[in-house]
Amino acid sequence: MPEIQAAVCTAFNEKLTIETLHLRDPGPDEIEVTLDAVAICHSDIHFAEGAWGGALPAVYGHEAAGRVTGLGARVSGLEPGTRVVVTLIKSCGTCQSCSTGRPALCEATGAAPTKLTRPDGTDVAAAMHCGAFAERVVVDRSQVVALPDALPPESVALLACGVITGIGAVVNAGRLRPGEDVVVIGAGGVGLNAIQGARIAGARRIVAVDMTEEKLETAKAFGATHGVLATEGKPWRHALRALGRGADLVAVTVGATKAYDDAPRYLGWGGRMVMVGMPETGATASYEPVIPAFMGQHFIGSKMGDVVISRDIPWMADLYAQGRLKLDELVSGRWRLDQINEAIDDTRRGGARRNVIVFDGAA
Missing domain, CATH: 3.90.180.10 (Medium-chain alcohol dehydrogenases, catalytic domain)
Known part of the structure; x- marks a missing residue:
């Protein structure tokens, strides 16, 4: 031994x-x-x-x-x-x-x-x-x-972990289609990769939401087209103004219940919220269920980006070797x-x- x-x-x-x-x-x-x-x-x-x-x-x-x-x-x-x-x-x-x-x-x-x-x-x-x-x-x-x-x-x-979770949340769980608009809440290790995944999958516009200007600048270097400070009053309004409409996909990459409370506000008709960040056991979030029911919205849990590692990791390694990741x-x-x-x-x-x-x- x-x-x-x-x-x-x-x-x-x-x-x-x-x-x-x-x-x-x-x-x-x-x-x-x-x-x-x-x-x-x-x-x-x-x-x-x-x-x-x-x-x-x-x-x-x-x-x-x-x-x-x-x-x-x-x-x-x-x-x-x-x-x-x-x-x-x-x-x-x-x-x-x-x-x-x-x-x-x-x-x-x-x-x-x-x-x-x-x-x-x-x-x-x-x-x-x-x-x-x-x-x-x-x-x-x-x-x-x-x-x-x-x-x-x-x-x-x-x-x-971080790369497959972020990219997979958008590509596998969120099923992002080219030309769709994306909001990523959190620009940490997973959030930056969700942004990269959205860029690689052909998102039209990508809004990053985070607490600091520094992280928003980093998010733009990874592919975000817009940045919104989470500390702004009602930050979803700034995101909706940047997009001109509600997002097709919102990825919550931080384990904060406040982020989950706010996330549906960024969604448009038929939009999908992908739940990635994990709050502590027992923490709860709230939303008004009549809104997603009426607007045809979807809340999707994503564990490890729904990846098949034998398929997805070699693909991402090739993207890296090609300078695309x-x-x-x-x-x-x-x-x-x-x-x-x-x-x-x-x-x-x-x-x-x-x-x-x-x-x-x-x-």
Whole structure:
């Protein structure tokens, strides 16, 4: 059982601690990946704050890239040394959701046998099927996609969550058609990718809504045609003025109930609201149901952008290689594992797009 360094959450709302843990060998249908990079997603932070519960001690991290260093029984199609993206999307391939092309909603993803233990034998949870705030992970074969070596690992890692979630929310869940108008609420890591997805899919106009001028300027660099400050009184009025009509699609990419309360106000006749951001458990939003009923509007939940990773991640990697998808520009900072608390604090302050932990030897 190899020893690895990992950032462990021992209590909610406390600093992570760097510990030496034991990682078990891969079992049937599993692989071991030695990581080159793992990004810090707001979901990791929310879990570490206790927003959605979960067992402790735990290792978070689910947006990673690395190289295959171990293969369990029955694994095919991968070789040691292959560069892979590591996602949290674990799928059985046979349940109703998987067999109808929705593996992100797999109904049979039970917990794997314990992967991580402390030297004294205490179990440590590998959260979100990953536990990637660590030097190595053991994950199910279904969670990874092989990609070319030429792609930089810190950019490749972003394809595991934020990029696929944002683009997929617009393209897969929202079914955006060329020429439609889009509003994206939130211009963080997921929101910028929703904007990119709208641009790639041929949106006519894209309005970004966020709290700061700085983020709105960044949103325009990623493809937004207009920016609206969420701090303005009734910001939807500014968006409707910019579009001249209600939006065909509104993507809510932040986990704030206020955003969900306001989002329907941006919609036009027959518009779709795609719900991406995840508020804390128990938080509620409100709306007047007669309006979407009368106007034929749709509210759509989107988990991980409704992606099929074996289809969508290679497509997005090709877009990046062709210069049509910005990944390098999403990386705000590069940090060591022992700096993870500083990187998390920087992310909490709201200015970072994606902070990435880069491991020694990454290439």
